[in-house]
Amino acid sequence: MALRRTAYHYYERRLVATLPAERLPRHVGVIADGHRRFAREMTDGEYRASYEAGMRKLEELIEWCAELGIGAVTAWVLSTENLARPAAELDPYFEVLTDLFHRLPRVAQRLHFTLTVSGSLDLLPPDLALAAKAAADQTDGIAAPTMTVNIALCYGGRQEVVDAARSLVADLVAEGVAPEDLPERIDAEGLARNLYAADLPDTDLVIRTSGESRLSGFLLWQSAFAEFAFVDPYWPAFRKVDLLRALRDFTRRERRFGK
Incomplete structure (x- = not known):
C-alpha cells in the first residue's frame, strides 16, 4: 500500500511538471456526479x-x-x-x-x-x-x-439564464427604458452581467465525473x-x-x- 502511494505521488509530480502554467485554465467547472x-x-x-x-x-x-x-x-x-x-x-x-x-x-x-x-x-x-x-x-x-x-x-443552467434575463429587464425598467424599447436594449453583455456569478471569467474546462458524457445544463452560458x-x-x-x-x-x- 505504501509503495502504491509512493508511486502515485511520483506520478502526480511528473504530471504537474508537464503543465505549462500559462496554458492552465483560469476557471474550472466540475460536475460532481x-x-x-x-x-x-x-x-x-x-x-x-x-x-x-x-x-x-x-x-x-x-x-x-x-x-x-x-x-x-x-x-x-x-x-x-x-x-x-x-x-x-x-x-x-x-x-x-x-x-x-x-x-x-x-x-x-x-x-x-x-x-x-x-x-x-x-x-x-x-x-x-x-x-x-x-x-x-x-x-x-x-x-x-x-x-x-x-x-x-x-x-439549473436554464433557470440561471431566465433569472439573468429577468434581472436585466428589471434594471432597464428601473432606468426608465420604455417597454417598447426593451427588446433593443437586451443584449449578450447585459445578460452576462446578470448571471449568478457574473464576476467570474467564462469556464475554460468542465470536468464531469462518473463516466457520464453530458452537460446537464451546467453553466450553459x-x-x-x-x-x-x-x-x-x-x-x-x-x-x-x-x-x-x-x-x-x-x-x-x-x-x-x-x-
Missing part, C-alpha cells in the same frame, strides 16, 4: 457515507486547484432537478452540505479564497440556505484572495467555448491524478473559440 452509485457499490447503500466522502473530496479539489494557481473553481453539488429525489436520499445530503458550509470559511482562510454560492437557495431547507449564505459572507473580508470558489447549489473532460471515477473516488490528467489534456488542445 456519482454519489448514489458510489454508495450502492462502495458503501453498502450508505448514502451519508458517500456524501461525506464527496464533500471531503470537494475540499481536496479546492486545495489542489489552489496549489496549481487556478483562479476560479465552480463545483456543481446539487441541481434543481435533484430536489425530486426521495427524502431518504436528500435529507442526509442536506445535512452533509450544511456541515460543509460550516467548515468552508476556515478552509477559505487557510487557502485565501472567496466563496460564492449560485442557485435557487429559496428552494432549500432554511438551515442549509442560511449556512451557505453565512459561509459566503464570512469570506468577503479575506485579504488578497488568490481564488474564487463558486458552489452551484440547487442550480459560461461554457459556450469550454473544453470538456469526462472521467470515469465517481465523485467521491476522484483523485488528484484524474484532475492533473484532465489539465494536461486541456493544455495540449488548440482552443478555437468558435472560429
Whole structure:
C-alpha cells in the first residue's frame, strides 16, 4: 500500500511538471456526479457515507486547484432537478452540505479564497440556505484572495439564464427604458452581467465525473467555448491524478473559440 502511494505521488509530480502554467485554465467547472452509485457499490447503500466522502473530496479539489494557481473553481453539488429525489436520499445530503458550509470559511482562510454560492437557495431547507449564505459572507473580508470558489447549489443552467434575463429587464425598467424599447436594449453583455456569478471569467474546462458524457445544463452560458473532460471515477473516488490528467489534456488542445 505504501509503495502504491509512493508511486502515485511520483506520478502526480511528473504530471504537474508537464503543465505549462500559462496554458492552465483560469476557471474550472466540475460536475460532481456519482454519489448514489458510489454508495450502492462502495458503501453498502450508505448514502451519508458517500456524501461525506464527496464533500471531503470537494475540499481536496479546492486545495489542489489552489496549489496549481487556478483562479476560479465552480463545483456543481446539487441541481434543481435533484430536489425530486426521495427524502431518504436528500435529507442526509442536506445535512452533509450544511456541515460543509460550516467548515468552508476556515478552509477559505487557510487557502485565501472567496466563496460564492449560485442557485435557487429559496428552494432549500432554511438551515442549509442560511449556512451557505453565512459561509459566503464570512469570506468577503479575506485579504488578497488568490481564488474564487463558486458552489452551484440547487442550480439549473436554464433557470440561471431566465433569472439573468429577468434581472436585466428589471434594471432597464428601473432606468426608465420604455417597454417598447426593451427588446433593443437586451443584449449578450447585459445578460452576462446578470448571471449568478457574473464576476467570474467564462469556464475554460468542465470536468464531469462518473463516466457520464453530458452537460446537464451546467453553466450553459459560461461554457459556450469550454473544453470538456469526462472521467470515469465517481465523485467521491476522484483523485488528484484524474484532475492533473484532465489539465494536461486541456493544455495540449488548440482552443478555437468558435472560429
